[in-house]
Amino acid sequence: MATATATKDKSVLWDWLTTVDHKKLAVLYLIAGTLFFVKAGMMALFMRIQLMSAENDFLTGQTFNELITMHGTIMLFLAATPLIFAFMNFVIPLQIGARDVAFPFVNALGFWIFFFGGLLLSVSWFFGGGPDAGWTAYVPLSSGEYADLGLDFYVVGLQVSGIGTLVSAINFIVTIINMRAPGMTMMRMPLFCWTGLVVSILIVFAFTPLAAGLALLMLDRIFGGQFFIPDMGGNAVLWQHIFWIFGHPEVYILVLPAFGIISEVIPAFSRKRLFGYTAMVFATLVIAFLGFMVWVHHMFTVGLGPITNSVFAIATMGIAVPTGIKIFNWLFTMWGGKITFNTAMLCASSFVPTFVLGGVTGVMLAMVPVDYLYHDTYFVVAHFHYIIIGGIVLGLLAGTYYWYPKMFGHKLNEKLGILMFWLFYIGFHMTFFIQHILGLIGMPRRVYTYLEGQGMETMNLVSSIGSFVMGAAILVLIINVVYSAFNSERITVNDPWDARTLEWSTPTPIPEYNFAQTPQVRSLDPWFYEKVHGDGTMKPAEPMTDIHMPNGSILPFVIGLGLFIWGFGMIMINMDDTIVPPFLVIGTGVILTFGSMLIRSIKEDHGYHIPLEQVKKIEKEVS
Ligand code: HEM
Numbered sequence: 029m030a031t032a033t034a035t036k037d038k039s040v041l042w043d044w045l046t047t048v049d050h051k052k053l054a055v056l057y058l059i060a061g062t063l064f065f066v067k068a069g070m071m072a073l074f075m076r077i078q079l080m081s082a083e084n085d086f087l088t089g090q091t092f093n094e095l096i097t098m099h100g101t102i103m104l105f106l107a108a109t110p111l112i113f114a115f116m117n118f119v120i121p122l123q124i125g126a127r128d129v130a131f132p133f134v135n136a137l138g139f140w141i142f143f144f145g146g147l148l149l150s151v152s153w154f155f156g157g158g159p160d161a162g163w164t165a166y167v168p169l170s171s172g173e174y175a176d177l178g179l180d181f182y183v184v185g186l187q188v189s190g191i192g193t194l195v196s197a198i199n200f201i202v203t204i205i206n207m208r209a210p211g212m213t214m215m216r217m218p219l220f221c222w223t224g225l226v227v228s229i230l231i232v233f234a235f236t237p238l239a240a241g242l243a244l245l246m247l248d249r250i251f252g253g254q255f256f257i258p259d260m261g262g263n264a265v266l267w268q269h270i271f272w273i274f275g276h277p278e279v280y281i282l283v284l285p286a287f288g289i290i291s292e293v294i295p296a297f298s299r300k301r302l303f304g305y306t307a308m309v310f311a312t313l314v315i316a317f318l319g320f321m322v323w324v325h326h327m328f329t330v331g332l333g334p335i336t337n338s339v340f341a342i343a344t345m346g347i348a349v350p351t352g353i354k355i356f357n358w359l360f361t362m363w364g365g366k367i368t369f370n371t372a373m374l375c376a377s378s379f380v381p382t383f384v385l386g387g388v389t390g391v392m393l394a395m396v397p398v399d400y401l402y403h404d405t406y407f408v409v410a411h412f413h414y415i416i417i418g419g420i421v422l423g424l425l426a427g428t429y430y431w432y433p434k435m436f437g438h439k440l441n442e443k444l445g446i447l448m449f450w451l452f453y454i455g456f457h458m459t460f461f462i463q464h465i466l467g468l469i470g471m472p473r474r475v476y477t478y479l480e481g482q483g484m485e486t487m488n489l490v491s492s493i494g495s496f497v498m499g500a501a502i503l504v505l506i507i508n509v510v511y512s513a514f515n516s517e518r519i520t521v522n523d524p525w526d527a528r529t530l531e532w533s534t535p536t537p538i539p540e541y542n543f544a545q546t547p548q549v550r551s552l553d554p555w556f557y558e559k560v561h562g563d564g565t566m567k568p569a570e571p572m573t574d575i576h577m578p579n580g581s582i583l584p585f586v587i588g589l590g591l592f593i594w595g596f597g598m599i600m601i602n603m604d605d606t607i608v609p610p611f612l613v614i615g616t617g618v619i620l621t622f623g624s625m626l627i628r629s630i631k632e633d634h635g636y637h638i639p640l641e642q643v644k645k646i647e648k649e650v651s
């Protein structure tokens with residue numbers, strides 16, 4: 029990463045464990061998210077091997093259930109969310125012209141809590157198997173009566189990692205509201221920052237009900253509570269409501285930043301400004317609002333009655349309107365543009381038709397009478413993978429190829445990139461398109477096998493082959509990362525794509541403090557504006573002086589570790605015989621976490637200053 033650092037000598041490992049720099053935390057999120065993505069992707073391949081032929085016995089039903097649950101849970105909470113956060117961390121402070129996020133310490137705290145929560149979920153394999161009630165953990169399947177320890181890991185692991193996500197989101201809200209450079213009004217903010225702000229607000233409103241729900245389920249499972257147990261006066265449908273009040277917005281939490289990435293990449297490679305910027309901002313806000321009004325579309329078959337179902341059906345279809353606005357704006361941005369089809373642009377532009385397909389099947393699912401037929405079939409699996417992969421993953425891939433040179437100082441190889449794209453795109457449609465038809469002929473989801481002679485063999489085989497083609501694409505991407513690290517030309521210019529937003533005005537590699545002088549923003553697309561109307565550099569909004577920087581700290585790591593130990597102790601309560609009493613472990617975790625918080629509260633930490641001469645020296649080196 030940035031060679032131009034001004035910190036005292038530290039070992040590399042210590043530096044990464046204690047860093048509060050948003051650019052380094054972004055890299056940590058990127059690595060953690062990628063590892064979890066590969067892990068959950070391999071689980072998907074195992075499931076597809078099992079489903080390749082009728083009555084296959086590659087996996088048992090129990091293992092299949094655990095794989096399904098872990099695949100879905102990891103993909104959403106521990107792969108897609110951190111990968112989105114990687115880009116939000118790296119890009120947002122740069123795009124708004126800030127030196128870092130508002131609370132760098134809290135930023136590191138968010139990462140480590142998320143990471144240790146994910147680790148807690150993952151160690152379930154070593155204690156009798158993963159959770160097996162689906163990523164939705166419906167009661168009574170997830171109650172103490174039917175589910176083993178795995179579900180305790182689900183409940184407590186997600187609780188911990190959710191705290192990390194929540195903490196980071198609050199930090200982003202404050203950053204975007206307070207830290208914008210002079211002249212960067214809300215309506216001059218790049219669309220990626222807008223989506224970052226909106227999803228951070230969504231996280232605050234969606235992850236809190238999830239935390240409450242998980243806490244109640246934990247009380248039921250570990251302390252003999254009865255919130256969701258009908259025999260004892262509880263209510264199982266209550267869990268479904270709480271879960272989906274979180275669960276539906278979660279989809280938007282992931283897809284809106286992907287929209288943001290697409291809205292950066294398409295203008296950059298169409299050589300035009302984003303069409304309908306204002307409409308895009310308002311469409312984002314409307315989608316976010318409606319996202320909270322539609323959760324019952326996951327529960328049409330529960331029996332809430334025709335009036336409730338109709339209201340939620342109409343609200344769901346309503347979301348198609350702002351989404352359609354976005355689709356047309358992306359098309360109009362490309363219309364008449366001078367388009368370069370490199371890998372980033374291929375991913376971004378192919379996102380549009382793929383996402384539309386997922387949207388159309390979404391509207392089909394919103395029609396209550398026919399949902400009774402589609403519900404819990406492969407049609408649903410096809411629908412949400414079109415949204416999740418065609419939307420979120422393609423957006424993430426576009427962002428990876430687009431921001432990679434800024435993050436790592438070199439581009440990814442284009443030939444390998446284009447090979448990856450076509451493998452991925454063809455493999456994706458091969459895997460999932462055919463699942464619509466499988467669903468329509470009645471193949472239920474979440475089943476580990478099917479009978480011979482029902483006309484499902486060939487389509488399942490095609491789907492499985494497709495999934496291996498996608499796997500090959502990800503392999504090519506990993507090869508590309510390694511290959512490019514050694515063979516790709518180093519980037520020394522600020523702006524290798526001739527792009528539009530402020531992150532491209534910084535030198536490569538970016539100095540620790542991002543901007544030696546906070547830039548003065550004069551327009552939307554401020555960097556492009558200066559290239560056309562100014563002299564191609566940003567005007568400074570302040571004189572050059574010493575720069576105040578935050579100190580690194582190991583406390584975020586220790587707080588995360590403490591929560592991991594606390595969580596493990598909580599789960600130990602449900603274990604049969606343990607070597608040490610659970611309360612000892614719980615106590616250790618609590619002491620570590622609250623002790624670190626106490627230290628942070630009473631120890632004064634004013635950060636340090638990079639003196640002016642050194643700033644000048646660094647600026648000369650990098651320019
Ligand atoms: C190589 C690409 C992928 C393949 C082959 C794949 C395959 C599968 C399969 C076979 C299932 C089980 C379907 C069922 O019986 O209900 C599934 C479920 C699921 N997948 Fe994927 N998947 C892929 C990528 C992803 C990604 C990238 C995400 C999210 C970021 C994701 C999220 C989910 C979710 C949430 C479920 C539902 C789990 C549940 O029913 O509890 N998948 N996937």
Ligand SMILES: [Cu+2]
Pocket residue numbers: 275276279322323325326
């Ligand atoms: Cu939904």
